[in-house]
Amino acid sequence: MSIELPEALILAQQLSSELQGKTVKSWQVKDCERMQRIGLLDKDLTSFNLLVGGKVTAAVARGNAIRVKVDNGSNLLLAPEYGGHIFFHPSKSEVPKKFHLKVDFNDGSALTVRLISMGHFSALRDSDLEHSYIYRRDFNPAIASPIEKAFTFKHFSQLLSDINRALKSVLVGKDAVVVGLSNSAFQDIIFRANLHPKRKASELTPDEQRALFDGIGVVLKERIRLKGKIQFLDLYGKQGQYEPAMGPNLKHQPCPTCQTPIAKLSVGGGHVYLCPKCQA
Ligand SMILES: [Zn+2]
Numbered sequence: 341m342s343i344e345l346p347e348a349l350i351l352a353q354q355l356s357s358e359l360q361g362k363t364v365k366s367w368q369v370k371d372c373e374r375m376q377r378i379g380l381l382d383k384d385l386t387s388f389n390l391l392v393g394g395k396v397t398a399a400v401a402r403g404n405a406i407r408v409k410v411d412n413g414s415n416l417l418l419a420p421e422y423g424g425h426i427f428f429h430p431s432k433s434e435v436p437k438k439f440h441l442k443v444d445f446n447d448g449s450a451l452t453v454r455l456i457s458m459g460h461f462s463a464l465r466d467s468d469l470e471h472s473y474i475y476r477r478d479f480n481p482a483i484a485s486p487i488e489k490a491f492t493f494k495h496f497s498q499l500l501s502d503i504n505r506a507l508k509s510v511l512v513g514k515d516a517v518v519v520g521l522s523n524s525a526f527q528d529i530i531f532r533a534n535l536h537p538k539r540k541a542s543e544l545t546p547d548e549q550r551a552l553f554d555g556i557g558v559v560l561k562e563r564i565r566l567k568g569k570i571q572f573l574d575l576y577g578k579q580g581q582y583e584p585a586m587g588p589n590l591k592h593q594p595c596p597t598c599q600t601p602i603a604k605l606s607v608g609g610g611h612v613y614l615c616p617k618c619q620a
Contacts, residue, residue, distance in 0.1 A: 343404055343420045343459075345487065345520025346563035347572045347580070351418075351426055352401035354575035355408055355451075358428050359396040362445040364410065366392065369441050380460055388463045390414035391443065402485055403478025403519030413466050416443070419474045421522075422457035428575045477519070484518050486556050487564075491518070497549045503541040507552075508608040510541045518556070523610050524569065524587055529555040530612075531586035536619045537607045559585075587613050 343351075367388040375381045394412035401407075406426075408416040418426060429435050429450045435442065439452035441461055453461055460474050469475045477483075484491040484499075499517045500510065509515050512526050521529070530537055533555035535548060544552065563569060568580025570589075583589065590602045595615035603616045 342422050342522040342524055343424065343572070344522045344525050344563075344569075345401075345403060345485070346560055346582075347568045348401040348404050348406050348419075348520070349487070349564060350568050350572075350574055350580075352399045352406045354428070355399035355406065355426075358575065359408065359445070359451070360398060361395060362447060362449065363395045364391040364393065365444045365446045367441065367443050370439070372440050375440070375455065375459075380455075380458060382462055388441075388443075390463045390465060391416060404522070405474050405478040407469075407475070407479070415464050415466065415469060417460070417462050417464055417469075417472060417474060418453060419461070419478070420453070420455055420459040422459060423571075424453065424455040424459045425573055426575060427452050427454075427573075427577060477514070480519075483516075485520060486518050487520075487560055493550065493553050496553050497546070500541040500544055500549055500552075505541060506538045506608065507535060507541055508537050508610075508612070511556075513608070520560075521556075523612070524584060525556075525559055525563075527586045527612050527614070528559045528584045531555075531614060531619060532558060534618050537605065537612045537614065586615070 369385050372381050376383055391410055391414050394410035394414055397409045397411050399406060399408045404421055405417060405419040420426065429452065431448050432450060435450050435452060439454045441453040443451045462472065464472055484495065503510055507530060508526060510517055511521050512523060533551035535552060563582045566580060566582035567574060569582050570580055572580035590613055593602055594600065595602055595618055598615065598617050600615055600617040602613055605612050605614060
């Protein structure tokens with residue numbers, strides 16, 4: 341389960357209302373050696389001292405990342421990319437045994453972060469945010485966020501026309517023209533748009549561009565409205581209700597539209613489930 345734009349947004353909203361005004365008392369990291377060794381986390385995690393004594397002012401999300409702002413000029417950056425749990429605990433007695441990061445607040449409450457597979461968290465000064473790869477990737481205003489007003493069909497259509505690459509890399513990964521989408525949202529979006537994942541962006545007709553644009557909007561809005569994807573757990577451990585229209589959950593199933601058996605295709609270093617007929 342990956343945390344994509346909708347889930348990051350839900351978590352940021354919950355973090356903002358829950359943590360606002362709370363003062364950071366202490367922090368603890370554990371079992372992080374593997375993730376430090378492969379470069380997901382900083383070698384030196386004492387930077388979390390930056391947060392201590394500061395008061396949380398807000399949490400915001402962009403792309404797949406969450407920035408918790410603290411009033412002493414520091415930030416907690418969270419990006420549980422390929423899954424992870426960010427939980428709030430009203431009292432110490434509710435803190436689980438397993439976590440990678442724990443932040444304790446003065447009122448006795450705590451936040452825990454547990455990454456599953458790949459992900460990232462760090463503490464940074466405001467002035468150092470730009471040095472963070474995650475921050476630069478997701479908070480760069482030059483790369484559109486599909487839920488922001490600046491992301492218009494006209495803008496998107498122009499971007500697509502200029503790119504001679506398959507749709508996957510246009511919407512997902514380091515060369516994507518938007519932030520916040522991973523493979524899961526991608527499969528769902530192109531199924532709703534009736535597009536094959538290997539189609540070249542520059543070769544889409546205006547109607548196909550429109551279908552893709554609308555597909556992005558529908559999938560993200562529905563996922564936000566239904567409190568995240570089905571495997572997602574929010575800040576309080578509550579499960580999301582959004583069942584993807586296309587993805588591994590449709591393996592060996594008939595296409596909901598035309599009854600053709602769903603196929604699995606290798607695309608850009610991953611797998612994409614699709615309807616071979618609807619998305620021909
Ligand atoms: Zn179909």
